[in-house]
Amino acid sequence: MAKLTKRSEDYSKWYNELVVEADLAENSGVRGSMVIKPYGYAIWEKIQQELDRRFKETGHENAYFPLFIPKSYFSKEASHVDGFAKECAVVTHYRLKTSEDGKSIEVDENAKLEEELVVRPTSETIIWDTYRKWIQSYRDLPILVNQWANVVRWEMRTRLFLRTAEFLWQEGHTAHATEQEAIAEAEQMLNVYHDFLATFMAIPAIRGIKSANERFAGAVETYCVEALMQDGKALQAGTSHFLGQNFAKAFDVKFLDKTGKQEYVWATSWGVSTRLMGALIMTHSDDNGLVLPPNLAPFGVVIVPIYKGEEQLNAINEVAFEVKAELEALGIRVKYDNRDTHKPGWKFAEYELKGVPVRLAIGPKDLENGTIEVARRDTLEKELLQRVDIAHKVQHLLARIQENLYDKALTHRDDHTHVVDSWDEFVSVLEEKGGFLMAHWDGTSETEEAIKAATKATIRAIPLDGLEEEGVCVFSGKPSERRVIFAKAY
Amino acid sequence: MAKLTKRSEDYSKWYNELVVEADLAENSGVRGSMVIKPYGYAIWEKIQQELDRRFKETGHENAYFPLFIPKSYFSKEASHVDGFAKECAVVTHYRLKTSEDGKSIEVDENAKLEEELVVRPTSETIIWDTYRKWIQSYRDLPILVNQWANVVRWEMRTRLFLRTAEFLWQEGHTAHATEQEAIAEAEQMLNVYHDFLATFMAIPAIRGIKSANERFAGAVETYCVEALMQDGKALQAGTSHFLGQNFAKAFDVKFLDKTGKQEYVWATSWGVSTRLMGALIMTHSDDNGLVLPPNLAPFGVVIVPIYKGEEQLNAINEVAFEVKAELEALGIRVKYDNRDTHKPGWKFAEYELKGVPVRLAIGPKDLENGTIEVARRDTLEKELLQRVDIAHKVQHLLARIQENLYDKALTHRDDHTHVVDSWDEFVSVLEEKGGFLMAHWDGTSETEEAIKAATKATIRAIPLDGLEEEGVCVFSGKPSERRVIFAKAY
Numbered sequence: 002m003a004k005l006t007k008r009s010e011d012y013s014k015w016y017n018e019l020v021v022e023a024d025l026a027e028n029s030g031v032r033g034s035m036v037i038k039p040y041g042y043a044i045w046e047k048i049q050q051e052l053d054r055r056f057k058e059t060g061h062e063n064a065y066f067p068l069f070i071p072k073s074y075f076s077k078e079a080s081h082v083d084g085f086a087k088e089c090a091v092v093t094h095y096r097l098k099t100s101e102d103g104k105s106i107e108v109d110e111n112a113k114l115e116e117e118l119v120v121r122p123t124s125e126t127i128i129w130d131t132y133r134k135w136i137q138s139y140r141d142l143p144i145l146v147n148q149w150a151n152v153v154r155w156e157m158r159t160r161l162f163l164r165t166a167e168f169l170w171q172e173g174h175t176a177h178a179t180e181q182e183a184i185a186e187a188e189q190m191l192n193v194y195h196d197f198l199a200t201f202m203a204i205p206a207i208r209g210i211k212s213a214n215e216r217f218a219g220a221v222e223t224y225c226v227e228a229l230m231q232d233g234k235a236l237q238a239g240t241s242h243f244l245g246q247n248f249a250k251a252f253d254v255k256f257l258d259k260t261g262k263q264e265y266v267w268a269t270s271w272g273v274s275t276r277l278m279g280a281l282i283m284t285h286s287d288d289n290g291l292v293l294p295p296n297l298a299p300f301g302v303v304i305v306p307i308y309k310g311e312e313q314l315n316a317i318n319e320v321a322f323e324v325k326a327e328l329e330a331l332g333i334r335v336k337y338d339n340r341d342t343h344k345p346g347w348k349f350a351e352y353e354l355k356g357v358p359v360r361l362a363i364g365p366k367d368l369e370n371g372t373i374e375v376a377r378r379d380t381l382e383k384e385l386l387q388r389v390d391i392a393h394k395v396q397h398l399l400a401r402i403q404e405n406l407y408d409k410a411l412t413h414r415d416d417h418t419h420v421v422d423s424w425d426e427f428v429s430v431l432e433e434k435g436g437f438l439m440a441h442w443d444g445t446s447e448t449e450e451a452i453k454a455a456t457k458a459t460i461r462a463i464p465l466d467g468l469e470e471e472g473v474c475v476f477s478g479k480p481s482e483r484r485v486i487f488a489k490a491y
Numbered sequence: 492m493a494k495l496t497k498r499s500e501d502y503s504k505w506y507n508e509l510v511v512e513a514d515l516a517e518n519s520g521v522r523g524s525m526v527i528k529p530y531g532y533a534i535w536e537k538i539q540q541e542l543d544r545r546f547k548e549t550g551h552e553n554a555y556f557p558l559f560i561p562k563s564y565f566s567k568e569a570s571h572v573d574g575f576a577k578e579c580a581v582v583t584h585y586r587l588k589t590s591e592d593g594k595s596i597e598v599d600e601n602a603k604l605e606e607e608l609v610v611r612p613t614s615e616t617i618i619w620d621t622y623r624k625w626i627q628s629y630r631d632l633p634i635l636v637n638q639w640a641n642v643v644r645w646e647m648r649t650r651l652f653l654r655t656a657e658f659l660w661q662e663g664h665t666a667h668a669t670e671q672e673a674i675a676e677a678e679q680m681l682n683v684y685h686d687f688l689a690t691f692m693a694i695p696a697i698r699g700i701k702s703a704n705e706r707f708a709g710a711v712e713t714y715c716v717e718a719l720m721q722d723g724k725a726l727q728a729g730t731s732h733f734l735g736q737n738f739a740k741a742f743d744v745k746f747l748d749k750t751g752k753q754e755y756v757w758a759t760s761w762g763v764s765t766r767l768m769g770a771l772i773m774t775h776s777d778d779n780g781l782v783l784p785p786n787l788a789p790f791g792v793v794i795v796p797i798y799k800g801e802e803q804l805n806a807i808n809e810v811a812f813e814v815k816a817e818l819e820a821l822g823i824r825v826k827y828d829n830r831d832t833h834k835p836g837w838k839f840a841e842y843e844l845k846g847v848p849v850r851l852a853i854g855p856k857d858l859e860n861g862t863i864e865v866a867r868r869d870t871l872e873k874e875l876l877q878r879v880d881i882a883h884k885v886q887h888l889l890a891r892i893q894e895n896l897y898d899k900a901l902t903h904r905d906d907h908t909h910v911v912d913s914w915d916e917f918v919s920v921l922e923e924k925g926g927f928l929m930a931h932w933d934g935t936s937e938t939e940e941a942i943k944a945a946t947k948a949t950i951r952a953i954p955l956d957g958l959e960e961e962g963v964c965v966f967s968g969k970p971s972e973r974r975v976i977f978a979k980a981y
Contacts, residue, residue, distance in 0.1 A: 030564070030620050031608065034557035039636060042554045064532045067524035068610075068641055068657050069580070072587065074520070076596055087587055090559070091598055092610065094581040095645040097562065106566055108581055108607055117598055118521065120558075120582065120610070130520050140832060146529060151558055151641065155585040167558050342630060 005354075007288050012232040019282060020161045023291045023355050026278075033159040033166030040355065041278065043299035045169070048277055049149065051201050051296070052171065055193050061145045061173060066127050068151075069118035074126040078251040081125065084218020088155040090120040090166075120153040125219060125244070125270055128174045129252040136176060136266055138257040143186070144176040152274075162279040163236075163491050170274035176266045178258060180245075183267035184222075187243040190271040191224040194239040202277070203294040203406040204228050204284050205414055206238050207437070207486060209462025214449050217270075221245035227461045227486065229414045230283040233435020235461045235488035238280050241271035279491065284410050285379075291356030292378055294406050295399040300334040302395060303357045305348045307364035314339065317363050320388070324361065324373070327392035333399065353378065358402050359395055379405055420484070427475045427487070431456055437488050441481035443474035452476050458487045495844075497778050502722040509772060510651045513781045513845050516768075523649040523656030530845065531768065533789035535659070538767055539639065541691050541786070542661065545683050551635045551663060556617050558641075559608035564616035568741040571615065574708020578645040580610040580656075610643040615709060615734070615760055618664045619742040626666060626756055628747040633676070634666040642764075652769040653726075653981050660764035666756045668748065670735075673757035674712075677733040680761040681714040684729040692767070693784040693896040694718050694774050695904055696728050697927075697976060699952025704939050707760075711735035717951045717976065719904045720773035723925020725951045725978035728770050731761035769981070774900050775869075781846030782868055784896050785889040790824040792885060793847045795838045797854035804829065807853050810878070814851065814863070817882035823889065843868065848892050849885055869895055910974070917965045917977070921946055927978050931971035933964035942966050948977045 005022060006014045021027050025041030028034075037045065053063070069092060075082045096112030099105075121127065128146075135141060153167045162168075173190060177183040191208055198204040206226040216223045220242035228238045246265040249255070255263045285292040295301045304325060306317040318339060325335045336357075338348055345362070352360055362374040373391055376383045379402050386394055417436030421427045427440055442448060442460065453459050463485045472481045495512065496504045511517050515531030518524075527535065543553070559582060565572045586602030589595075611617065618636075625631060643657045663680060667673040681698055688694040696716040706713045710732035718728045736755040739745070744756045775782040785791045794815060796807040808829060815825045826847075828838055835852070842850055852864040863881055866873040869892050876884055907926030911917045917930055932938060932950065943949050953975045962971045 027621075027624070029557045029617065031557045031559050031561060031617070034559060036557065036621050037555040039552035039554045043552065045555075046553065062529035062533065063536065064529045065527040065535075065659065067519045067521045067526065068643070069521050069524060071521060072596060075587075082596060088585065089587065090582045090608070091584040091587065092580045093583045093598065095578065097565075097577055097579065097581065097607075097609070106562060106572060108583065117587075118580070119587070127519065127521070131517075131526050134517070153558070169555065 005288060005290060008231065015288070016279075016283065017161065019286060019290060025282075025291070026161045028161065031166075033156055035161050035165050035167075037169075037275070040299060044281070044293070044297050045275060045278060047297050047299070048202070049171075052193075052197060052273070053147075053149075055197060056147050056171075056173065059145075059189060059193060061147045061175075064146045064148060065150070066124050066131065066148060068121055070121050070124075070127045072117045072119055074130060075119060077126065078219050078247055080247075081219035081251075085122045085154075089122050090153045090155060092118040092120065121150070122152055122154045123270075123272075124148065124150070124152075124172055125174065125248050126252070129248040129254055129268070132174075132176055132266070133252055133254045136254055136256050139178050139259055142176055142178045142256060142266065143182065145173075145186075146175065147171055147173040160279075162275055162282070165275075168275045170272050172270060172272040175269045176249075176254070177269070178256065178264075178267070180267050183245075183269050184243050187222070187224055187241045187269040187271065190269070191226065191239075191241040194226045194241065194271075194273060198226060198228065198238055199407065201294075201296045202281060202284075203296075203403060203410060204238065204280055205407060205411040207462050208465045209467075209486065210465065211240075212446070212449055212460045212463065212485070214446050215459060215461075217242045219244060219247050221247065224465075225462055228280050228284065229417055229437055229488070230280070230491065231413065232283070233417055233489075235437065235486075235490040236276070236280050236283065237461070237490065238277060239271070239273040242269060244268035244270060285406050286356065289350075289381070290354035292406070293356035293358055295358045295403045298334075298356065298358050300336045300357060301399050302328055302333055302335045302359045302361060303348075303352045304335065304337045304361045304363065305345055305352075306339050307345045307362055313365050314341075316365070316368055320368065321363055324363075324388075324391055328395060331392055331396050333392075333396065358399055361391075361395070377402055379409075421475060422472075424475050427452075428456060431458055431487075431489070435489065437461070437486045439484040440475045440487055441472035441483075442485045442487075443477045443479035443481055445477075448474060448476050448479075452487065457489050459490060461486045461488045461490060495778060495780060498721065505778070506769075506772065507651065509776060509780055509844075515772075515781070516651045518651070521656075523646055525651050525655050525657075527659075527765070530789060534771070534783070534787050535765060535768060537787050537789070538692070539661075542683075542687060542763070543637075543639075545687060546637050546661075546663065549635075549679060549683060551637045551665075554636045554638060555640070556614050556621065556638060558611055560611050560614075560617045562607045562609055564620060565609065567616065568709050568737055570737075571709035571741075575612045575644075579612050580643045580645060582608040582610065611640070612642055612644045613760075613762075614638065614640070614642075614662055615664065615738050616742070619738040619744060619758070622664075622666055622756070623742055623744045626744055626746050629668050629749055632666055632668045632746060632756065633672065635663075635676075636665065637661055637663040650769075652765055652772070655765075658765045660762050662760060662762040665759045666739075666744070667759070668746065668754075668757070670757050673735075673759050674733050677712070677714055677731045677759040677761065680759070681716065681729075681731040684716045684731065684761075684763060688716060688718065688728055689897065691784075691786045692771060692774075693786075693893060693900060694728065694770060695897060695901040697952050698955045699957075699976065700955065701730075702936070702939055702950045702953065702975070704936050705949060707732045709734060709737050711737065714955075715952055718770055718774065719907055719927055719978070720770070720981065721903065722773070723907055723979075725927065725976075725980040726766070726770050726773065727951070727980065728767060729761070729763040732759060734758035734760060775896050776846065779840075779871070780844030782896070783846035783848055785848045785893045788824075788846065788848050790826045790847060791889055792818055792823055792825045792849045792851060793838075793842045794825065794827045794851045794853065795835055795842075796829050797835045797852055803855050804831075806855070806858055810858065811853055814853075814878075814881055818885060821882055821886050823882075823886065848889055851881075851885070867892055869899075911965060912962075914965050917942075918946060921948055921977075921979070925979065927951070927976045929974040930965045930977055931962035931973075932975045932977075933967045933969035933971055935967075938964060938966050938969075942977065947979050949980060951976045951978045951980060
């Protein structure tokens with residue numbers, strides 16, 4: 002096992018190495034598509050399960066819509082087509098045949114589709130085409146549906162989890178009788194994401210609204226949760242869109258309201274993706290590898306025996322299996338690694354790399370003294386604890402680690418959130434410190450684009466929790482009513 | 492709500508109507524692709540969860556591999572290419588552009604892929620291309636991985652759940668150091684399917700081996716679970732393949748064994764799909780609609796109030812919510828439908844159509860007498876039970892319904908399994924009675940093909956539990972060692 006590149010040397014290289022070395026994902030033989038390995042997928046499953054629980058708790062059901070979308074569907078919503086139909090995978094044929102020399106296979110030109118099919122980059126169009134059949138009257142509303150699916154966006158420069166041609170996600174698509182109800186839904190789901198990130202992934206995110214430039218193609222308003230990574234760059238962790246009646250009008254979805262009037266339906270959509278794996282890594286991990294919040298760990302505890310010879314191992318096994326059973330009785334998943342093919346030192350490094358929150362080591366001295374060495378992954382601290390009641394102590398330790406990771410990330414975010422009041426300050430802070438820049442902005446797309454062109458920083462969010470505060474735009478000097486968050490972003 | 496076509500009138504029409512009317516699935520705007528509606532998807536989720544639990548219990552982990560497979564991968568395994576690479580969706584371009592007149596979008600010919608990508612019809616090739624990187628020594632084996640995914644096979648004639656261009660499934664792909672271990676794995680997973688079908692879906696299936704004609708393209712041996720539908724046709728519910736070293740050789744996957752020798756890796760793959768939804772429907776349902784085994788029901792119990800006026804409703808609400816809470820305390824999911832927009836008769840028909848196992852009705856007389864009307868969906872029987880301890884009574888009833896559905900399906904299978912000993916008998920029983928025909932067969936592909944050409948019946952399985960029994964082939968008169976199962980199939 003080679004050591005990872007240090008974050009301070011090359012953050013990007015560290016990230017790429019960590020993803021592969023910790024067995025999370027790897028590049029495949031298909032350009033831009035990744036393989037999510039079992040350990041990485043087990044973490045994604047924990048994310049899925051908890052989100053799914055929260056979606057159902059808020060009244061949503063799952064459904065499944067087609068992978069393929071007829072090309073013409075994309076033309077129906079004007080801004081949507083610009084945002085999505087361009088860089089996408091297009092299915093043009095439905096058959097291959099053996100070449101004439103019999104040595105290879107080739108596309109059968111006789112099997113050309115009448116209308117090309119786009120591999121879904123997002124499903125608003127196919128879903129609203131379906132909702133037209135489901136909705137006649139106000140009694141059919143609201144529709145609160147979510148889909149877990151794969152989507153494809155043809156990205157030229159890809160990075161594992163952060164930007165891949167194919168990725169996994171969930172997309173909620175809801176239909177409502179009133180504008181207020183749809184806005185409330187979009188805001189509710191933003192809060193679901195925000196709370197999930199904080200309490201489950203230990204990621205403190207800012208809730209905000211996107212500027213027009215960064216808005217979802219087809220949305221009236223895009224809400225977002227924006228997190229700050231260790232290197233001072235922002236990562237959009239999730240979005241929730243109020244779509245107005247745009248898709249209802251594009252797909253002619255009307256309903257009879259209580260007064261007997263035909264109205265267009267109001268819509269939202271909201272999603273998070275395997276990108277969250279990137280957020281997880283770049284929020285908590287260190288130069289030794291992944292650091293997992295206990296809520297996300299495929300196993301929260303690993304036990305490693307330290308022994309010479311079979312007799313010692315047998316004695317340690319006895320204690321280890323007892324401890325494992327006690328921990329499992331508390332609902333904690335435990336791995337006991339007593340393989341004789343690897344040395345304890347190798348195992349320590351391996352589980353550190355994989356981010357296992359707590360490691361217990363048991364040696365012959367521990368048997369004599371009734372002790373166990375407990376190491377926590379987040380602080381790398383070790384202590385010797387009495388064997389008695391070890392399970393409850395570890396349970397409390399796991400809770401403390403979960404909290405500590407959140408606190409640490411919050412402190413990091415606070416330390417890297419800078420109030421800047423002039424263009425010089427904006428540029429120098431961005432270059433020297435990075436992070437979230439709280440700056441006044443005149444509200445125009447032109448200024449946002451000029452700032453982006455000059456610095457690569459974009460408006461990540463107009464914070465929902467931000468105070469109104471009069472000021473002048475750092476770039477144009479024009480009046481501004483509140484500070485917005487600028488940052489370079491993933 | 493229109494009545495369904497009767498099964499005796501037109502089984503196929505009954506099926507199509509039921510799938511749509513019971514809100515399970517519907518056709519989409521994309522040829523051959525279905526929309527799985529929330530109620531149908533909730534049943535699929537129950538299938539998924541239980542299978543996933545059983546896969547993990549037997550040591551498997553989930554992972555995710557790319558949707559797209561480079562065309563050339565399919566050419567590497569000779570028999571596999573014939574079986575799969577032909578009828579498939581082919582991605583040839585990665586960009587659309589606005590047409591010159593600005594009115595539509597079209598494929599950008601400048602964005603043609605160097606090598607076409609096939610949308611996965613099954614993932615052996617991309618997975619074994621990946622396993623080459625994961626496997627060096629016997630220490631890396633076995634690999635026990637499963638994937639939940641969507642796959643696409645371009646079918647010309649499609650039917651909801653039974654045969655769709657895109658469908659959802661799981662595919663297990665395992666790698667082993669020895670032939671015996673791989674065969675044991677393929678057999679283990681066959682048994683997992685068989686037991687799951689019996690105990691969870693109440694479907695009695697036959698475990699067997701496929702003849703060479705029906706074998707998976709690339710397999711050495713295909714094991715199958717084969718179920719008999721109400722109309723006397725067979726449905727392949729799942730398959731488990733022993734792949735030998737075929738894919739290891741095609742993708743050059745070798746390992747260093749314990750003696751230091753390079754060997755090719757042994758493989759299995761196994762899968763079930765949303766086709767199981769079709770098996771579920773055609774095993775248990777009746778002319779009134781879907782009949783769900785309690786294990787698969789999104790809600791096991793529905794409570795319907797029968798009332799005039801608000802006062803009566805309030806009084807019934809009180810009892811209904813109590814009963815609901817008692818049932819939920821036993822882990823039973825309950826829907827209380829006290830909507831005032833629909834009459835009780837409408838609700839009765841609706842939940843019958845949707846297959847809810849138990850319906851409780853509470854009216855004013857019941858309040859007086861301390862009774863509740865309990866109706867079971869499987870037999871359509873009703874009885875008046877005392878309110879006291881109703882939750883436990885319903886719990887037992889649900890268990891009885893689960894058992895009864897299995898017993899009924901088993902009886903149906905037994906009644907429609909016919910031993911036939913001559914060609915005349917074969918033809919007349921197949922035409923007049925349908926079902927499973929237990930017949931002697933000479934073991935050759937020629938005979939199997941001739942029988943298929945003459946009758947449309949194929950060998951569904953060479954039963955694993957079948958006795959050796961000398962005989963002569965019903966078609967050729969040549970010697971045979973055991974009976975095999977012929978049937979027409981979905």
